[in-house]
Amino acid sequence: MIVGIDLGTTHSLVGCYGENGPKLFPNALGELLTPSVVSVDEHGHMLVGQAARDRMVSHPNDSVAAFKRWMGTPRETRLGSRMLRPEELSALILRALIDDAEAATGEKVTEAVISVPAYFSDAQRKATRAAGELAGIRVERLINEPTAAALAYGLQEQREGSRFVVFDLGGGTFDVSILELFEGVVEVHASAGDNFLGGEDFLDVLLQAFCADTGIAPERLPAGELGQLRRRLELLKRSLAGAGQSSLEIALDGALRNWSIDEDRFARLCDPLIQRMRAPVERAMRDARLQPAQLSEVVLVGGASRMPLVARLVSRMFGRLPLRHVNPDQAIALGACVAAGLKVRDQRLEEIILTDVCPYTLGTKVSRRDGNGQVQDGLFSPIIHRNSTVPVSREEIYYPVYDHQKLLSLEVYQGESPMVERNILLGEMTIHLQPDRSAAENGVRLRFTYDINGVLQAEATVLATGERHELILEQNPGLLTPEEIRARLRALEDIKIHPRSKQENIALLARAERLYEEHLQARDLVQQWIAQFRQSLDSQDEQLIREHRGQFRDALDQLERQL
Template sequence: MIVGIDLGTTHSLIGVHDGQGGRLFTNAYGDLLTPSVVSLDGDTVLVGRAARERLVTHPHLTAATFKRVMGSDHEVKLGERRFRPEELSALVLRSLLADAEAALGIRIEEAVISVPAYFSDAQRKATRTAGELAGIRVERLINEPTAAALAYGLRDREGEGRILVLDLGGGTFDVSILELFDGVVEVHASAGDTFLGGEDFLEVLLQAFAADSGTDLKQLPAGELARLRQQMEAFKHGLSGNGDSTLQIALLGTTVQWSCTAERFETLAAPLLQRMRLPIERALRDARLGPGDIDDVVLVGGAVRMSMVGRLATRLLGRLPLRHIHPDQAIALGTTLAAGLKQRAIDLEEVVLTDVCPYTLGIDISRVDERGRYHPGYFLPVIPRNSVVPISREQSISPVSDKQKVLSVGIFQGEHPVVERNIALGRLDIPVDPARGGDGSFRVRFTYDVDGLLQVEITDTGSGRKHDLVLQRSEGALDAEQIQERLAALQALKVHPREHLPNVALMARAERVYAEYIDNRDHVQAWLAHFRSTLESQDAARIAEQREAFTAALDALETDA
């Protein structure tokens, strides 16, 4: 059984293709969405709702939005422990897998995982490592907008058509243009920004709040800053739904009130909206299409609920975006369909899915000026971005000097003419036959497959000797030995039994409410003590009844406050 996983910046989902379509699994709390948040409670790890509640009460032990640093050697400190983004993502994956295994009654060992279309080589390999640390084999990485269009194309469309997918999640923005015809889902172009998402729109509001209220965000205790971010997120939702919103919060012992209109929010976010325009225009240009050539526009990702995003899409593309697909679930449903294709589900056997290489891949070269002088450090593309994969391309190169003994070929990824502004992927050093001098030529072949694996082969055309480099690992990534060490460390962490998680999350919520609402602390403390006493009884029916009552009491308190 191969599952499909949407490993998101803010939320993650898991599902399976069961022969009747994609089916998503609920977590221990009965929710489809699992917050991509991890928290440590001693040697016990909490993931999801319980961890999110601890962002306010235990910010130094809790991590969120770590997907934004995937592919780097950045480490997050939780208490005395340090975690790489791959490890934190692996803990989220383990939680999702536990939900799927509880629903299916079997062990899951394979998965298709979605990634932003504009994820780099290093970020894709880090996602694969996260899967390995979670104990599964990643059968395929599928671009998020491709997954969304796959779900839309197979479930809701008949006949042919070109679809433009705008995917604005918590931390990334992707654009893909796809064409559907005769059972084929073909990607024409992808573009995006891996550092543009709902978190950036939230940051715009935080900075405006700080400027208007005279609040120095850097001086706020970590718990108060986390609480402000949490309440500002709700404030942002209010702006999107009602047109204006008011925030009242106690910071540093003082109650601060702040209001904002939807019009001002859109003005504040204008630079972010401009950044969204560029990938849309690039994708259309690369696909050699105009707005009038697009049949449908699909919005996915939680951040597309902001009305300004729909208006931007309408202005640029001349049509109202489709909204009947659930923005939070489209990508996950697409990954389940991709998983069904991978395991050759009978009802999907006629579907063919293609994808593209999101970045240009090439080598470093020297260029000759009009005086015959060589200038090193320039980029020679071998595989242009948005080439359909799998693909193999060649370029011929020669040494710059007849005295050259070694030909050093750097492999890069990016769109800048100067190699140092692109991402270095590796290097091959090839011996040069001195007898051939500067007349020797070499053939460079790049082969890029659907899983993002790049193979570089350089052939000496004189001798026929070949030199190979398979780029499976990026600089700063974990090697096999390090993965095993990290895997052992993660396995040493304890995990609450799945059936206990709703109780753990409820107590974490109570602790947050106690910290936030100082006028109601006696009530919250009494409710918490009573619930803990009920847990000690180990009476499942009584615990369920008290959990429902406790939840209702907290709901009422937060609604009225």
Template sequence: MIVGIDLGTTHSLIGVYGPDGPRLIPNALGSLLTPSVVSVGDDEEVIVGRAARERLVSHPQRSVAAFKRWMGTDRVTALGTHRFRPEELSALILKSLIADAEAELGQKVAEAVISVPAYFSDSQRKATRIAGELAGIKVERLINEPTAAALAYGLQQREGGGRYLVFDLGGGTFDVSILELFEGVMEVHASAGDNFLGGEDFTQALLNAFLADSGLSASQLALSELATLERRIETLKHDLARGNEATLELPLAGEPRQWRIDEAGFARVSEPLVQRLRAPLERAMRDAKLSPGQLDEIVLVGGASRMQLSARLVSRMFGRLPLRHVNPDEAIGLGACVAAGMKARDQSLEEIILTDVCPHTLGVNTTRESQGGYTSGVFSPIIHRNSTVPVSRVERYYPTHDGQRQVEIQIYQGESPRVENNVRLGAISIDLPSRRRDENAIDVRFTYDINGLLQVEATLASTGLRHEVLVEKNPGVLSQEEIRERLAALAALKVHPRDQQENIALIARAERLYEELLWAREQLQAALVQFRGVLDLQDSAVISEHRGEFVRFLDAVESQGYT
């Protein structure tokens, strides 16, 4: 069984392609969206999803979110006695999604197509594949999120084809892709983006504005207070996204606080972020060599695209209203399901060829003559960004001086003219015969394939001697030996059973409300003690009855809020 997965910064989804088309699968709590949050309980058991999100407030030092932004790095997060890399945290989310799918489908999930931001680097894509391996599934195919969104909208089924711009603003990343559809081919012409720009940043901008207006700093607040404030600011942002004026009331630093902001105020505090949205849009259009009038449609996806400022920006830049009739939270997940159906060669899907582009420029470190001397660290591109893959390019280089006996070809990825600002991917050392520099030409060929693998060949022109390296190991990416070690460590973790997720989430919600609402603590404590006692009875009928009462009680408490 092949599934499609949207492994998101704030939420993740899983689904399949069936007789009725793409279908998303609910989790154990009945929701299609599983929060991309991991927490570790006091008993060192791992908690994933909604319960973990609730614990961001009550147990901030034992919970973590937005770790998708760290993929491809060697950052380590300590939760309780455990230490996790980004791939492992993502693998825990994937394991939870797969358990939901297997419970729904009644069969084993062996493979997945996972969506990734179009602007993800080579190391981030490899880290995503490793997360799948750690979760126990095969991930041969990654699909760019904007391409998945196009599949969700069924653009590949439109007669006559066309050119489309996909604007994908998620919780933590921003992607722009320009696609052209023609004769059964979906070709990506250009991709651009910002891997550190998303809904989380707009939440942070609102939080900073609140703190400034209140004369507070984050360092004055306890971790639990800051977590509560972040959660309330997120709710306020959703109100503003619907075009409403929003009010925030809560006690902080020993005083009651009240703050009001309208859509115009939100636009003001978000202006620097809106300007950051413009740059990838302009770059993608420039790289695709298109004018706004040459686009047939603009598609908005990603949960953060619900903000009115997203639609206004697109409308101003392109002179038209965008499409957004598919639920922006679900579009990429649905598209991943279509891609999974295509990979499984589902007979109901027409054959369509998906092309992609290399999102970043690839090249080598060179030394150039300048005013009688030499300047080192100069980046020489071989494959430019937005080249259609698979692609192979060759450039000729020479040693810096006569009689040079060795040269090291250093491989880099990035857009800066200086290699020090780009990402080093590897190197090849070549022994040279003792000759004049113009007799020691070296042909360097880069070949980049659809799976994001870079092969580098360096051939000495005078002898035909060839050196070759497959760039698979990136800084921050686990080796195969490390993967085996991490697999064993993850297998030894205690994870709360799926059938207890609803109870765990309710307890976490009650603990979060206890943390936030001083006036309701006695009632909440009594309700928690009673519910835990019912769970100890292990009578499913009694638990189900009391769970319903507990939910209604928590809903009533939360509706009263901070009054």
């Protein structure tokens, strides 16, 4: 049996596609929602779900939650005598869900379609697959959470040419996707998001407000009391969604504390988080080249989307009320069940094709000569731009910097910065060139192919000889060890007195990099300006820097007016 799973930050669900459509299975407690929490008891036994969540208050040092945010990193958590990676913690949740599905159906689960945030990186997606393998099931297909939500709403049954925005705010992640339906294909035009923005962050706002009003320092509270406070504040946050004001009474630090907050104040305190939500929405709309009036529907999913301030944001940005008639906690899981039905070609489902996009730009490191013949190193050359429909294959031709060069190092990066130092190194390969040839005669064709399973193939062909090199990137990339992090911090400290550290230069470079990230069509021009300004900074000539800074700022002003 193949099941659909929503592996969430705060809760997870499992189901399948049955005779009457998608169906979710209850856990041993009769609940559809299984808390994504793991704990260890005094005997060393692992607890999963509600039992583990209850122990978050009583035994916070023996429990862990929100580890979905750590997927794709080497972070480990000690539970009893064990050190567990995020993949292993997720595997424990998946195993519990599979047991619930098998208990409900009497069938063995062999495969799952698992939903992931649209903005999950390659490392995070591969870590999710690894979690499935550790749980004993095959995970051939991951489905983006907004795409799953669209299936739950039956948007694939809408009229041809319909365009939808799916706004997904979960417990720990936020993403937005723009989809279009045509000729039986649900195509994702653009995705954007924030893997560290969700309901937990809104809970942190309440915690900070409570502590500020009551004079309590949260770091001085015993772990058990802090866990209890967070649980009570979570209940208060939920009650705010249906009432104008909520209050709580709780014993903390040897005293009884009374506190209340109204919805208006909560909305004001959360304004920075609301602004963080606006940026990915605007980016996705720009990448899709659409205006709000061109959209057919706006779908709101994710448990945290119940907050009235979220619905107000969506209504203001798109000029319409969002669809919310499917339970926001269950929508993604129901869509994953539909995707599972599609994968086994269930006869009750019309044939429909789901497309996906590459969430990040993929490219290579290059060097370029400026007008003075100086070599500018460390520049990022995109090959596959973000939001390209997958599977996708693109190629570019690169040449060595010098004549008679013997070797060419090709490094593969993922990210949106014009400088590779700010992107993630995925892998590298060394190409042997013909030393008797000039640079113009020693070209290398570099082709990137990215498939729907998240595997990137980098293929380099030496034009002069036809020699071919291949790099398959399937492992978890972009992981920094603590030693590497400390080394990078030391490197940054070494350049404190450099002109780059001056705020006006930092702000200008940050603005340029934002424009590079947001506007695909202007990337080459902005990257050239950044390289030229960095060269001025390297000169440490204050007068030259000041002159170039003014020219750089004027150029950016003009570019923003044109875009």
